[in-house]
Amino acid sequence: MSEKSDLPQGTLDLLILKTVALGPVHGYAIAQRLQQVSCDVLQVPQGSLYPALHRLENRGFLAADWQESETGREAKFYRLTKKGRAQLETEAASWERLAQAVGLILRMSEGE
Amino acid sequence: MSEKSDLPQGTLDLLILKTVALGPVHGYAIAQRLQQVSCDVLQVPQGSLYPALHRLENRGFLAADWQESETGREAKFYRLTKKGRAQLETEAASWERLAQAVGLILRMSEGE
DNA sequence: ACTAATATGCAGAAGCTCGAGGTATGCGAA
């Protein structure tokens, strides 16, 4: 049985922002990218991905336009806005702090 | 403005399980403990804490009984069940994988 | 009396997941 972890709320936004930050991509490619780079640890179902993209677009973190993809099909390419770049930094910092705190707790023993 | 990060969904369970694993405690103390150990990064409001505790108890990961706390008041002391200990290990491993994957992505650059 | 410690419950919002539906392109088979 595959050990796929559900994404904790909020984490997906961060991952998407980061992926888009590397260059314009369409939604479908984002999911593949994440799955590939994470060695299959992160699996993003479409039902999670697209709502997240629309959310981020509504909030002004992403902008999108239709272009032709590598395969000839029309696809919605997303890119980061200025606001999105700021948001990415905020969320990345937030994640770092959180990860560090949780790490601390997990390694905590009866000592303290 | 305080930089407190909301806990991503699911993370709270893990933190609670870990805290309880170190010895029986009551709910109120768990929140304090987490806040203190994490240098105020993690703040657990009561509205998040108690539902989580009940959840974990219903699922058989925690067991509870009333005892007198240090201050003389009655308090519900939680301890880990066998099932809870297994769950803790599962979730801890899950977190490690997730944290590593996200870390990877955050450090990803145009190179790949 | 007032505050701190400790617990419960509910209402609301946000996010994740599933599943169903829709279009276009390309490829293999009849």
Place this chain on the structure above:
DNA sequence: TTCGCATACCTCGAGCTTCTGCATATTAGT
């Protein structure tokens, strides 16, 4: 060649879980 299926790509809606805030209650210590 033409049918059909697979793949790439997007949208929407319902349902569930979880987080959070706020209100409420009890007992202990000052």
